[in-house]
Amino acid sequence: MTDKAANWALPIIGNIIKGKGNPPTTIQALMAKFKEAFANPDAKRAATRKIAALTQTMTTSEYVTEFRNLIAELDWNEEAYIAQFTCSLHWKVKELLSTKDNIPDKLEAIFAASIKIDNTRWENEENQPKKLPAKSLATVATTSTSTTTTRVRLSEDPNYVTPEERDRRRASGLCIKCGQKGHGIKQCPNGWKATIKEVAKVAEEEGLGKD
Incomplete structure (x- = not known):
């Protein structure tokens, strides 16, 4: 203990021992007085x-x-x-x-x-469940474009029959493939229609044959 600290503490300790005055009676109170002084x-x-x-x-x-x-x-x-x-x-x-x-x-x-x-x-x-990220607009747009493209290709196919038309032919007892009576799709004698590319190829071959 330094001289300054001793000069401060010894009178307080003496009062505590002798029970004189109003000295601090707890460590916390003593520390508070010490902080006040130093x-x-x-x-x-x-x-x-x-x-x-x-x-x-x-x-x-x-x-x-x-x-x-x-x-x-x-x-x-x-x-x-x-x-x-x-x-x-x-x-x-x-x-x-x-x-x-x-x-x-x-x-x-x-x-x-x-x-x-x-x-x-x-x-x-x-611990909360992690939320899945929402689909990006680009993904939605790509899916929409792909679906639209598929529908356009199907509509250009001469063999394509819409779901509504298939249901109508089935209800009327018609061949789903050609739309005629008297047979089913497996026994259809008419076959599928030629595609646009196939028709063009046949026409080209016929033209070459004439030359």
């Missing part, structure tokens, strides 16, 4: 500014650690610490803390309850 006023002012600007942008556990480091430089009462701590809590943690049946009234108990709430909140979010 604390750096600049450090105290800096801690006051920092704790006033502190807001929870990290996990509650990290926020509690930062808060504890700052109050070590201060000499506020517990009610003031509680008010400052809860004021700067993340809004979701603060909301869940306020809905508890028995809200703690001690700073350490509030620390513990807030950390537990935050940990549970993160666990619940991680």
